[in-house]
Amino acid sequence: MFKDHYFLKRKTLPPCTLLLAPSNVAWLTGFDSAYLLIGKDEDYLMVPELEYERAKESVPWINVIKTRRRMLPIKEVKELCNNEPMMADLKYLDFNTAIRLITDLGAGDVSNMVKEERMKKDEYEVKMIKRALEMSEKAFLETWNELKEGMSELEAAGLLEYKMREMGATWFAFPTIVAFGKNSSKPHAVPGKNVFDKGKIALFDFGAKCGPYNSDITRTYVPDKRPYVEWMDAVLEAINAALKVLKPGVKGSEVDGVAREVIKEYGFGDAFVHGLGHGVGIDIHEPPYLAPSYDLPVPMGAVVTVEPGVYFPGEGGVRVEQLVYVNAKPLVLNSTNVVWW
Amino acid sequence: MFKDHYFLKRKTLPPCTLLLAPSNVAWLTGFDSAYLLIGKDEDYLMVPELEYERAKESVPWINVIKTRRRMLPIKEVKELCNNEPMMADLKYLDFNTAIRLITDLGAGDVSNMVKEERMKKDEYEVKMIKRALEMSEKAFLETWNELKEGMSELEAAGLLEYKMREMGATWFAFPTIVAFGKNSSKPHAVPGKNVFDKGKIALFDFGAKCGPYNSDITRTYVPDKRPYVEWMDAVLEAINAALKVLKPGVKGSEVDGVAREVIKEYGFGDAFVHGLGHGVGIDIHEPPYLAPSYDLPVPMGAVVTVEPGVYFPGEGGVRVEQLVYVNAKPLVLNSTNVVWW
Numbered sequence: 208m209f210k211d212h213y214f215l216k217r218k219t220l221p222p223c224t225l226l227l228a229p230s231n232v233a234w235l236t237g238f239d240s241a242y243l244l245i246g247k248d249e250d251y252l253m254v255p256e257l258e259y260e261r262a263k264e265s266v267p268w269i270n271v272i273k274t275r276r277r278m279l280p281i282k283e284v285k286e287l288c289n290n291e292p293m294m295a296d297l298k299y300l301d302f303n304t305a306i307r308l309i310t311d312l313g314a315g316d317v318s319n320m321v322k323e324e325r326m327k328k329d330e331y332e333v334k335m336i337k338r339a340l341e342m343s344e345k346a347f348l349e350t351w352n353e354l355k356e357g358m359s360e361l362e363a364a365g366l367l368e369y370k371m372r373e374m375g376a377t378w379f380a381f382p383t384i385v386a387f388g389k390n391s392s393k394p395h396a397v398p399g400k401n402v403f404d405k406g407k408i409a410l411f412d413f414g415a416k417c418g419p420y421n422s423d424i425t426r427t428y429v430p431d432k433r434p435y436v437e438w439m440d441a442v443l444e445a446i447n448a449a450l451k452v453l454k455p456g457v458k459g460s461e462v463d464g465v466a467r468e469v470i471k472e473y474g475f476g477d478a479f480v481h482g483l484g485h486g487v488g489i490d491i492h493e494p495p496y497l498a499p500s501y502d503l504p505v506p507m508g509a510v511v512t513v514e515p516g517v518y519f520p521g522e523g524g525v526r527v528e529q530l531v532y533v534n535a536k537p538l539v540l541n542s543t544n545v546v547w548w
Numbered sequence: 549m550f551k552d553h554y555f556l557k558r559k560t561l562p563p564c565t566l567l568l569a570p571s572n573v574a575w576l577t578g579f580d581s582a583y584l585l586i587g588k589d590e591d592y593l594m595v596p597e598l599e600y601e602r603a604k605e606s607v608p609w610i611n612v613i614k615t616r617r618r619m620l621p622i623k624e625v626k627e628l629c630n631n632e633p634m635m636a637d638l639k640y641l642d643f644n645t646a647i648r649l650i651t652d653l654g655a656g657d658v659s660n661m662v663k664e665e666r667m668k669k670d671e672y673e674v675k676m677i678k679r680a681l682e683m684s685e686k687a688f689l690e691t692w693n694e695l696k697e698g699m700s701e702l703e704a705a706g707l708l709e710y711k712m713r714e715m716g717a718t719w720f721a722f723p724t725i726v727a728f729g730k731n732s733s734k735p736h737a738v739p740g741k742n743v744f745d746k747g748k749i750a751l752f753d754f755g756a757k758c759g760p761y762n763s764d765i766t767r768t769y770v771p772d773k774r775p776y777v778e779w780m781d782a783v784l785e786a787i788n789a790a791l792k793v794l795k796p797g798v799k800g801s802e803v804d805g806v807a808r809e810v811i812k813e814y815g816f817g818d819a820f821v822h823g824l825g826h827g828v829g830i831d832i833h834e835p836p837y838l839a840p841s842y843d844l845p846v847p848m849g850a851v852v853t854v855e856p857g858v859y860f861p862g863e864g865g866v867r868v869e870q871l872v873y874v875n876a877k878p879l880v881l882n883s884t885n886v887v888w889w
Contacts, residue, residue, distance in 0.1 A: 260859075365710040
């Protein structure tokens with residue numbers, strides 16, 4: 208239940224904390240069109256009038272009060288907290304808003320605390336992410352079965368999205384990537400008119416949302432010929448190497464380094480042009496990161512992608528992405544039966 | 549051509565301007581995963597390595613240089629601008645980033661200038677928005693023809709999205725709203741398991757993206773009975789009244805007020821729980837606003853929604869949304885042949 212998650216995580220923040228960033232409010236409540244005031248005793252979800260009915264239904268365990276849209280609830284917060292010192296998620300906010308909270312509420316910053324807690328997924332959160340991943344996987348299996356030569360990237364993306372909706376996706380994690388042939392050499396390719404051809408690469412990177420939680424998965428089909436199969440071998444071996452060192456407390460840069468070393472040994476070092484992975488939760492990209500510059504530890508409870516890729520402009524690219532729950536014994540959340548070449 | 553739009557709008561900003569907010573960079577270049585430096589002579593698009601190929605292809609008229617991902621290009625900018633005084637889009641940025649630009653680059657704020665210029669759509673921008681709207685309308689016509697009693701909100705949303713993709717949508721403007729029956733009383737309803745029934749309301753609010761440009765349209769089917777037809781009459785009359793006063797220079801609050809007055813006369817004043825409209829462009833909600841608190845003029849060239857609605861919790865709601873280009877003679881961008889009840 209979202210409610211249990213709420214009370215579990217709420218305790219990690221000090222009383223008189225105001226959360227304004229949509230992703231932080233969604234993290235605690237599941238609802239993102241609101242401000243959340245964690246009071247000394249009572250909590251308040253502050254919503255514009257047009258969100259009132261939906262908020263009351265979605266978050267029945269919190270007091271829902273109406274505030275003016277696009278206005279900071281400075282006066283309301285002062286009253287509800289008896290002018291006590293406030294904390295707010297300043298680093299998540301835009302410059303003007305942060306300055307106003309500091310000036311008018313004397314707000315201190317609770318951003319780092321929120322960031323740390325958001326990384327450590329509780330049981331409910333992992334369940335939601337896994338459910339979102341399952342929808343994505345089932346939709347992909349069906350799409351793959353219906354994919355025909357001559358179908359465009361746009362059609363394939365549309366079909367995949369439609370099937371995610373049929374599985375119950377409340378929305379999508381990010382703009383679906385479907386890249387056929389040479390278009391796959393761009394890590395963030397935009398689907399267009401290229402058509403599916405079994406003699407060429409086909410890359411799919413996509414994700415369903417389940418409530419506010421995201422999933423993220425990449426699968427790449429490669430024709431059975433060189434150099435494509437070598438690219439795929441390098442990527443799969445890099446995943447396996449990374450999974451061996453991905454444990455609570457390991458530095459993000461270390462996991463990235465292990466995968467990067469494998470790809471270098473294959474001679475494709477220059478072709479791995481992005482970090483190995485990122486946290487996934489309320490945001491599709493969130494800490495911790497598995498990347499050369501991220502020297503912080505990956506905390507127990509993080510959910511991260513492991514997604515090495517190699518890209519050759521003018522030729523094509525291969526990326527495979529697994530989603531991993533970093534528990535005492537790290538757990539790959541993907542089903543084993545999802546299409547895998 | 550995006551290039552012509554670029555050089556037209558680029559001139560409105562001072563030299564040595566750094567744009568970091570994705571929507572501002574996308575506004576000028578069509579590309580959002582980059583920073584843009586408007587130099588004295590040359591301009592530079594700064595991208596992480598993984599975006600390099602895509603950026604070179606998308607924005608061939610600007611120098612594309614690689615920078616480190618998730619790092620501010622302070623050193624590069626200082627060098628490229630010979631340590632001259634800089635401007636940046638500070639108000640669009642998060643607190644930390646803005647503070648660093650002020651501290652390390654002595655950056656002044658160009659946000660208001662950008663905001664003003666983004667409101668005034670040029671010919672190319674209006675064409676892109678209209679194209680996005682046409683995709684949405686065609687997709688809706690087909691979806692409406694295929695909609696059957698018993699089909700769920702999620703299925704209908706998926707079908708509509710699929711068809712927008714078939715029409716060439718590069719993505720969606722926002723999470724599609726499909727609300728059947730009582731669910732339509734929530735202005736931002738999330739599609740779920742409610743099924744279509746010709747005896748009940750069916751509300752659709754959705755939009756395709758064409759490149760970086762958004763469209764926004766709402767259509768509501770009401771069964772031919774009271775009070776639904778009265779709700780619809782009120783909403784349609786409010787649109788017509790608003791369109792009569794929506795001209796360059798009119799205050800946003802005035803247009804909202806005219807529509808609100810009509811709905812009050814019908815006795816539904818308390819049920820119109822949101823502003824009348826908002827600007828649409830690179831962002832799906834952007835200035836100017838047609839709302840009670842927006843006392844600024846609507847500039848010539850703005851593209852705004854006109855979308856009155858009435859909502860009755862537990863019963864249902866009606867909203868209809870047109871997209872209007874505020875030219876010397878304001879122009880409704882919607883086709884006349886799209887389903888209209």
